[in-house]
Amino acid sequence: MATIKFNDVGIRAMSACVPSKIVYNKDLGYLIPEEEIEKTISNIGVVERRVVDDDVCASDLCYKAAMKLFEDNQIDPSSIDVLLFMSQTSDYRIPATAPILQHRLGLSVDTLCLDLTLGCSGFVFALSTAYAYASMEGVNRVLLLDGETFSKIVNKRDKVDWPLYGDGATATLVEKGDFGKSTFILRSDGSGKDAVIIRDGMRNRITPESCVEREEEDGNIRTGMEIFMDGMAVFNFAMKRVPKSIKEILETSGMTKDDVDWLVFHQANKFMTDFFIKKLKFDAMKVPYCIQKYGNTSSTSVPLTIVSELHDKLHDGDVVVMSGFGAGLSWGTAVMSMKDCHLSPVIEY
Numbered sequence: 001m002a003t004i005k006f007n008d009v010g011i012r013a014m015s016a017c018v019p020s021k022i023v024y025n026k027d028l029g030y031l032i033p034e035e036e037i038e039k040t041i042s043n044i045g046v047v048e049r050r051v052v053d054d055d056v057c058a059s060d061l062c063y064k065a066a067m068k069l070f071e072d073n074q075i076d077p078s079s080i081d082v083l084l085f086m087s088q089t090s091d092y093r094i095p096a097t098a099p100i101l102q103h104r105l106g107l108s109v110d111t112l113c114l115d116l117t118l119g120c121s122g123f124v125f126a127l128s129t130a131y132a133y134a135s136m137e138g139v140n141r142v143l144l145l146d147g148e149t150f151s152k153i154v155n156k157r158d159k160v161d162w163p164l165y166g167d168g169a170t171a172t173l174v175e176k177g178d179f180g181k182s183t184f185i186l187r188s189d190g191s192g193k194d195a196v197i198i199r200d201g202m203r204n205r206i207t208p209e210s211c212v213e214r215e216e217e218d219g220n221i222r223t224g225m226e227i228f229m230d231g232m233a234v235f236n237f238a239m240k241r242v243p244k245s246i247k248e249i250l251e252t253s254g255m256t257k258d259d260v261d262w263l264v265f266h267q268a269n270k271f272m273t274d275f276f277i278k279k280l281k282f283d284a285m286k287v288p289y290c291i292q293k294y295g296n297t298s299s300t301s302v303p304l305t306i307v308s309e310l311h312d313k314l315h316d317g318d319v320v321v322m323s324g325f326g327a328g329l330s331w332g333t334a335v336m337s338m339k340d341c342h343l344s345p346v347i348e349y
Contacts, residue, residue: 003183003184003252004183008180009131009135010174010175010337010338010341011173011338012175012340013173013342013343013344014171015170015171015344016065016304016308016346017064017065017068018050018294019348020349022048025037025047025048026047043270044269044270045273045289046164046295048292052167058090058169059090059097059104061168062087062171066105066171068347070105077107077108078108079141081133081138081142082113082133082143084126085098085115085145086116086145087122088119088122088298088299090115090117096114096115119326120268120296120326120327121327121328121331122299123146123299124186124302128332129144130144130172131182140175140176143173143174146303147169148299150167150227150298155221157221158222158226161227164269166294167297168297168304178339181337183249183252185334186332187245187331188329188331189329189330194230195327196234197227198225198227199228200225211225212224238272239275242265246280250335255335261286261315261319262286262287262320262321263282263286263287263320263321264306264320264322265323266325268291269291270289273287288305288313290304290305304346306343311346316341318337320335
């Protein structure tokens with residue numbers, strides 16, 4: 001079972017960058033009947049989202065977030081030993097994006113660079129990878145860049161996904177230091193692979209037909225190169241796995257709900273998160289939301305929520321539980337003390 005514990009490794013700083021372009025869900029009358037728009041917004045909790053221009057990629061947002069982190073924390077780029085890039089929307093299939101960012105950021109050619117991909121649980125899994133590297137002899141600093149531009153892989157006539165997803169990126173600096181103990185619980189269930197999927201690529205080879213828009217059984221329009229999500233399957237999976245995982249990590253760490261200062265969920269939709277809070281009987285004032293202004297930013301949503309919503313609220317030593325879940329199917333939960341962690345204000349691209 002993937003229950004992993006770390007000592008004396010932690011998050012030193014975090015930053016975030018979002019596109020300046022705002023898309024409002026109240027303007028989706030072409031997609032959703034006018035009388036249903038307010039109900040849709042209320043259910044999913046997404047009022048507005050940030051969307052990149054066509055020539056902007058997730059790596060561009062990550063670059064800006066990383067430069068902000070370096071500037072605000074006086075970080076010498078040459079001090080980064082490992083660079084991790086988490087994304088479902090990398091620049092290319094080949095090469096990996098992490099080496100491209102290494103070059104753009106002016107990091108040493110001695111830097112270990114690695115791409116990771118896992119969907120909406122991705123940040124928690126990638127953070128455990130960053131912690132693992134930072135725990136090793138010879139590694140002191142790991143830069144984890146997490147960026148998503150789902151606007152590039154969601155059809156604008158998809159009534160399920162287009163009102164939900166937004167773009168954004170974050171940078172997280174992980175170091176050795178007096179951070180105490182951290183615990184990660186990481187789980188996967190590949191039997192649910194079809195719940196969130198882009199069907200055409202490798203197993204289903206790309207053909208001219210892959211780019212043709214079609215109306216599917218659910219009434220939504222998309223191509224084989226765009227994301228499909230079975231919302232009910234994801235909901236049922238999350239209801240079964242997520243609250244249980246949070247209870248498990250608290251028990252494993254010898255904590256209770258009262259010991260937790262902040263519970264940060266992947267921002268899937270507001271209805272789902274509200275359900276988690278009620279099921280766990282958790283204090284809603286300790287559960288920050290950013291979905292209303294950024295939408296579901298997939299793997300980026302957990303760190304983006306921390307940076308945007310806890311910038312002026314996080315106190316030294318606050319105990320934070322993070323929960324990510326989604327495509328795979330996969331789910332990851334982490335608990336840690338945020339000691340001496342600097343959060344930069346969110347910037348725009």
